[in-house]
Amino acid sequence: MCSGGDLIVNLIEYFVSNFTFILGYTWDHIKLVGLAIIIAIVIGVPLGIYCSVNKYAASTILQIASIMMTIPSLALFGIMIPVLSLINEGIGTLPAIIALVLYSQLPIIRNTYTAINNVDPDIRDAANGIGLTTFQRLIKVELPNAMPLIMAGIRTATVLNIGVGAIATLIGAGGLGGIIYQGILRTNNTMILAGAIAVAVLALIADLFLRLIENLFTPKGVKK
Amino acid sequence: MIHFNDVTKIYNSNVKAIENMNFTVEEGELVIMLGPSGCGKTTLLRMVNQLESITKGDIMLNGKSVWHSNKIEMRRNIGYVIQSNGLFPNMNIEDNAMIVPNLLGWDRKKMRDRFNMLMELVGLNPDEYRKRYPHELSGGQQQRVGVARALAADPPVMLMDEPFGALDPIIRTHLQEEFLQIQKELKKTILFVSHDIDEAVKMADKIALLKGGKMMQYAEPARMLNKPANSFVAEFVGQDRVLKSMSLYTVRDLANALTLKPVIESPDSQNINENLSLRVAISKILNQEADQLIVENDNGTRKGSITLDLIEQFLHREIKESV
Numbered sequence: 001m002c003s004g005g006d007l008i009v010n011l012i013e014y015f016v017s018n019f020t021f022i023l024g025y026t027w028d029h030i031k032l033v034g035l036a037i038i039i040a041i042v043i044g045v046p047l048g049i050y051c052s053v054n055k056y057a058a059s060t061i062l063q064i065a066s067i068m069m070t071i072p073s074l075a076l077f078g079i080m081i082p083v084l085s086l087i088n089e090g091i092g093t094l095p096a097i098i099a100l101v102l103y104s105q106l107p108i109i110r111n112t113y114t115a116i117n118n119v120d121p122d123i124r125d126a127a128n129g130i131g132l133t134t135f136q137r138l139i140k141v142e143l144p145n146a147m148p149l150i151m152a153g154i155r156t157a158t159v160l161n162i163g164v165g166a167i168a169t170l171i172g173a174g175g176l177g178g179i180i181y182q183g184i185l186r187t188n189n190t191m192i193l194a195g196a197i198a199v200a201v202l203a204l205i206a207d208l209f210l211r212l213i214e215n216l217f218t219p220k221g222v223k224k
Numbered sequence: 225m226i227h228f229n230d231v232t233k234i235y236n237s238n239v240k241a242i243e244n245m246n247f248t249v250e251e252g253e254l255v256i257m258l259g260p261s262g263c264g265k266t267t268l269l270r271m272v273n274q275l276e277s278i279t280k281g282d283i284m285l286n287g288k289s290v291w292h293s294n295k296i297e298m299r300r301n302i303g304y305v306i307q308s309n310g311l312f313p314n315m316n317i318e319d320n321a322m323i324v325p326n327l328l329g330w331d332r333k334k335m336r337d338r339f340n341m342l343m344e345l346v347g348l349n350p351d352e353y354r355k356r357y358p359h360e361l362s363g364g365q366q367q368r369v370g371v372a373r374a375l376a377a378d379p380p381v382m383l384m385d386e387p388f389g390a391l392d393p394i395i396r397t398h399l400q401e402e403f404l405q406i407q408k409e410l411k412k413t414i415l416f417v418s419h420d421i422d423e424a425v426k427m428a429d430k431i432a433l434l435k436g437g438k439m440m441q442y443a444e445p446a447r448m449l450n451k452p453a454n455s456f457v458a459e460f461v462g463q464d465r466v467l468k469s470m471s472l473y474t475v476r477d478l479a480n481a482l483t484l485k486p487v488i489e490s491p492d493s494q495n496i497n498e499n500l501s502l503r504v505a506i507s508k509i510l511n512q513e514a515d516q517l518i519v520e521n522d523n524g525t526r527k528g529s530i531t532l533d534l535i536e537q538f539l540h541r542e543i544k545e546s547v
Contacts, residue, residue: 126310129273129383130324130373131299140323144314219314221357 010190011197022179022198029175029202032093032168033161036100040157044105045150048112049138058113065106073164076102077171096165096173103164104157111153115146144219151214155207162203166195176202225251226272226381226415230281233267233437241267242437245281249430251380252411256424258460259434265417268434269383272415273302285381300324303374303382303412307389309366311358317369318354324377342372345406364395371403375410384416388423400427421461425449425468433457446472450543466539471503475519475530478502478538484519484528493518498527506535 015022051058071079080095089095119142127137143150169177176199183191215223226249233242242264249255257265270276272283274295283290290298311320319326321342322335330338343350346368358366367387374382387403388396404427407414418424424431425445433440433448440460441453449469452458462468476498478484487493494514496505498521505517509532519527 120308122306122308122310123312125275126304126306127312129275129299129302129304129306129310131296131302131327132323133296136327141312141314145312221313221315221359 007190007193011193014190014194018194022176022194025174025176025178025195026198026202029162029165029177029199032096032173032175033100033158033165033206036097036161036165037104037154037158039097040101040104040108040161041154043101044108044153044157045112047105048109048150049116051109051113052116052142053134062106062110062113065109068102069106073099073103073167074170077167081171091172093173095171096168099168100161100165104161107153107156107160108150109153111156112146112150115149115153116142118149119145145222147218147222148214151210151217155210155214158206158210159203162199162206166199225249225284225286225413227284228268228281229284231268231271231278231283232280233264233271233276234279240437242271245437245439247432247439247442249413249415251413253429254407254412254414254416254427255430255432256416256418256428257432257434258418258421258424259440260460261419262436263434264437265432265434266385269385269415269417272381272383273299273304300327300377301379301381303376303379303384305367305370305374305382305384305387307386309358309363309370311366311369311373313358316355316357317361320358321369321372321376323373328377338376339372342375345375346372347402348372363391364399367391367399371406375406375412380413382412382414384414386417386419389419396423403427422468422471425471433460435460445469446542466543467503467506469542470506470535470539471501473502473538473542474498475500475502475505475517478530478535479519479527481541482534482538484530485516485534487518487526487529488516490516492516493529495520495526497522502535502538505530506532509535 047061051061068076076099077095080099081090084090084095084098116138123141123145124137127141132140165173165175166177166180169175169181176195179195179198180192181195183189183193183195228245228247231242231245232240234240245268257268259265267276271278272285272290274290274293278290285293285298285302312323315323318339322330322339325335325338339354340350343353348365348368353361353365353369358369361369367390371387374384388399391399400423416428428445430442431445431448432442435456441448441457443451443453446469448457449461449465449472452461452465458465475496479498492514493516494508495518496508498519508514508517516529516531518529521527
């Protein structure tokens with residue numbers, strides 16, 4: 001066992017001497033999660049909007065998304081293997097992205113749905129009474145006012161995916177999980193810790209970055 | 225013109241919200257629908273711009289049946305003001321006020337001119353407020369913008385759902401008076417929902433009093449106050465209906481109807497302008513501010529004086545005449 005002081009020194013040494021190595025893994029991680037989130041947004045936001053106009057569909061869709069969330073991540077990756085083996089994609093990036101997209105659906109759909117439902121009914125009434133079409137109402141009034149909550153859902157999904165993405169290495173998807181996994185195999189505490197820290201820092205940076213984007217996309221009058 | 229022709233609304237196949245409603249809001253008239261909550265006044269208003277469906281009957285807007293109108297197009301031709309103002313928080317004041325012209329595809333220059341003109345009309349400085357957001361404005365200012373927005377595309381018809389209901393009494397009185405001035409100028413056909421009899425008496429050309437989805441009385445304010453059609457109307461307008469009706473007359477109306485008394489110089493007299501409402505005049509006498517009110521016209525020329533018994537005489541006459 002090494003003392004705390006040694007651990008920190010080792011850790012710093014590890015980061016310095018393996019800088020490009022870690023950067024490579026981080027970049028893989030960003031690509032994996034980034035792609036998954038983009039696909040998740042493209043699917044989840046329209047589904048959330050659809051839920052807000054169709055109450056019957058809403059309960060079913062939210063139900064399914066909730067079930068996705070309850071499946072342990074390792075199990076979900078496991079399920080992907082036999083299913084995608086049918087098209088020879090059992091391991092690698094594709095199953096990982098599919099799993100991450102499925103995981104992100106609940107926060108994105110639920111927040112979009114809630115955000116649009118939470119738009120002040122008087123504002124919706126005014127929009128209707130003035131003569132906006134349903135589509136104009138959505139684009140000009142509901143989405144801009146729902147923006148902060150929708151973005152919060154995307155942020156939650158991203159941070160969640162960065163964590164879950166670390167497990168994706170087990171099905172050969174690469175990413176920062178690889179450092180942790182290698183550390184476990186070699187019983188190298190420094191490596192395990194380095195991987196864990198890198199994942200946490202990435203999650204924090206991603207959250208910060210998305211807050212900036214949220215700020216950019218939120219209309220001035222909606223900011224509190 | 226808004227014409228209600230046997231309009232009926234039935235909820236859940238048996239609850240009658242509106243029953244065989246027949247009346248007409250003439251061109252340029254301001255009609256206020258009054259009644260206890262749940263009487264169907266807001267439902268009826270929302271049936272005009274089809275936010276509520278019509279079960280039976282027809283509403284004609286300037287000769288065109290709502291059944292044969294395109295909902296979206298029709299709504300853009302109706303000014304709509306609601307109690308909570310319904311301004312869009314994500315848009316600045318100019319975008320809010322100009323939303324309908326924007327949808328109609330007006331050019332920039334025309335919209336800017338229209339915005340400036342409307343803001344002056346509702347008493348706000350256009351350049352000061354143009355780029356501000358609704359939450360930065362007070363309730364009264366927001367409602368002024370709400371009125372400007374409704375007037376933006378110069379619609380012939382306006383629907384107003386308790387537009388001043390959420391404001392404090394002082395601001396409300398201000399806005400009511402300003403809106404009356406605007407209406408004098410623009411002569412819109414307005415259907416207005418209120419629960420405040422004083423507001424109705426002050427502003428309406430005609431009052432429609434509803435109860436349980438049925439019309440109780442449709443008449444000019446003076447007639448409704450002086451000759452209520454039934455006991456419900458009498459109770460709704462209140463025991464003080466005669467006093468209320470006095471705010472409908474000015475001192476000049478009295479001077480025109482009756483001969484004023486000669487002016488007797490005394491310390492207990494006070495000068496009043498002939499445009500003063502009779503309600504204020506009688507309050508002055510009852511408050512013991514003066515026994516005799518000396519009526520002056522705008523040039524300051526004395527026309528004579530009024531006393532309590534002269535007002536009483538005038539009321540007798542008016543109440544009898546309005547039969």
